[in-house]
Amino acid sequence: MSDIRKRCVDIFAKVMEVDSATINVDTNPGNLSQWDSLSHVQLLVGLEREFSIEINPEEGMDLESFNLVYEFVKEKLS
Amino acid sequence: MADIKNNYLCLWGVVEEISKQSPFQKKAVLRYIESADERYFDFAEDLVKRMLKVIDRGECYDYIAKTYLWYTKTIRIEEMYFAKEGRYRYSDYDEVYEKVYSRDDYMFDYVVGLGMTQIFWPNHWNIMKFFLDNFIPKGKDFRTGAEIGVGHGVFHSEFLRGCPDMSSKLIDVSPTSLDMTRRMIAATGLDPERAEPIQCDVQKYIPLEDESLDALLMGELIEHIQDGESVMAAMAKKMKRTGYCYFSTAANSPAEDHILLFRSVGEVCDFIDRTGWKVVDEHLGTINNMSVKDAEKGGHNINYAAVLAVK
Numbered sequence: 177m178s179d180i181r182k183r184c185v186d187i188f189a190k191v192m193e194v195d196s197a198t199i200n201v202d203t204n205p206g207n208l209s210q211w212d213s214l215s216h217v218q219l220l221v222g223l224e225r226e227f228s229i230e231i232n233p234e235e236g237m238d239l240e241s242f243n244l245v246y247e248f249v250k251e252k253l254s
Numbered sequence: 255m256a257d258i259k260n261n262y263l264c265l266w267g268v269v270e271e272i273s274k275q276s277p278f279q280k281k282a283v284l285r286y287i288e289s290a291d292e293r294y295f296d297f298a299e300d301l302v303k304r305m306l307k308v309i310d311r312g313e314c315y316d317y318i319a320k321t322y323l324w325y326t327k328t329i330r331i332e333e334m335y336f337a338k339e340g341r342y343r344y345s346d347y348d349e350v351y352e353k354v355y356s357r358d359d360y361m362f363d364y365v366v367g368l369g370m371t372q373i374f375w376p377n378h379w380n381i382m383k384f385f386l387d388n389f390i391p392k393g394k395d396f397r398t399g400a401e402i403g404v405g406h407g408v409f410h411s412e413f414l415r416g417c418p419d420m421s422s423k424l425i426d427v428s429p430t431s432l433d434m435t436r437r438m439i440a441a442t443g444l445d446p447e448r449a450e451p452i453q454c455d456v457q458k459y460i461p462l463e464d465e466s467l468d469a470l471l472m473g474e475l476i477e478h479i480q481d482g483e484s485v486m487a488a489m490a491k492k493m494k495r496t497g498y499c500y501f502s503t504a505a506n507s508p509a510e511d512h513i514l515l516f517r518s519v520g521e522v523c524d525f526i527d528r529t530g531w532k533v534v535d536e537h538l539g540t541i542n543n544m545s546v547k548d549a550e551k552g553g554h555n556i557n558y559a560a561v562l563a564v565k
Contacts (some may be wrong), residue, residue, distance in 0.1 A: 205277045205278050205281055206277050206280075208279065209281075212278060212281060212282055213278040213279070214284060214333075214541060214542075215325065215373055216278065216330070217282070217330055217333045217334050217337060218337065220334055221334060221338055224338070231334075233330070233331035233334045233335070234331065236332065236334065237330055239325055240277055240278070247258045
């Protein structure tokens with residue numbers, strides 16, 4: 177697993193308070209009960225801090241799967 | 255779960271559209287209504303029907319869902335700002351007036367979206383129940399009433415419905431809110447002539463005589479006011495000694511037009527006390543049944559509603 181992906185997984189796991197093994201490319205609010213609109217805000221703030229990036233809230237609110245989040249972070253860092 | 259699809263058609267129309275448009279809100283709404291009771295479903299169905307009449311665009315469930323989702327998105331955006339900065343984005347009334355209240359089309363969407371939170375946000379439904387069960391029963395002798403900041407008009411409609419001998423004044427800075435409230439009163443089957451609309455900024459002028467009110471509504475108002483303390487103190491003088499006020503606000507509750515920040519229940523209660531009021535009855539609500547202490551420590555939302563009387 178790439179470093180960026182692992183760090184994203186770890187942030188997810190920490191914010192959602194789940195085992196990191198439950199986070200994968202298909203994870204989305206539909207199959208992770210802890211992922212709701214409130215934890216999503218915490219997730220975005222956590223990603224900003226972890227990667228020292230700035231997430232436009234309008235963009236951030238549309239990141240509705242782990243894969244979208246991961247691709248977004250990768251792009252921000254490239 | 256109640257058979258919503260067959261028994262509460264209008265509510266289902268909105269829920270179905272929300273579910274199509276947002277996975278987050280689909281989850282939240284379905285999870286909430288799974289354990290809701292008959293009282294909720296009857297009220298929610300009636301509210302959607304009334305809102306459809308007010309909007310007057312036919313069965314516009316997609317529009318209602320879209321505005322509800324847009325409204326919740328604006329909240330989430332401000333929550334992100336609050337989580338990072340530890341304060342509300344705006345502290346100046348003129349900024350939020352220009353951004354929100356002065357724009358009639360924007361305000362229409364805003365109050366429709368806000369209106370739907372009364373049934374899709376558990377804390378807002380609980381506040382509505384507190385209003386209906388703890389404030390309205392005091393109203394059998396109410397003759398003169400007023401509401402500052404009428405919004406979507408649902409509270410005022412229930413106010414008039416529950417206090418049949420009362421005539422009232424609607425005071426709001428937005429002509430859209432005043433118009434919508436009158437339409438909501440009519441949609442509730444009541445005579446809108448009972449409620450006199452007055453477009454006014456209460457921070458500049460209060461169009462009420464001293465000691466004239468049996469009842470006053472100030473729900474979700476004070477956090478929108480820059481000098482909330484002056485307004486709250488001034489409104490205390492408008493009450494008869496025997497009068498009651500329904501008051502609600504929230505701590506740690508960012509929104510695009512919230513400017514007065516309370517960080518704890520204690521701060522709200524001190525504010526009430528300093529401005530000449532006393533609490534007769536109160537209700538607290540937090541997110542996900544968090545304790546108030548944890549909510550205050552973590553900077554999370556706390557809803558506060560109360561029945562007040564003047565000291």
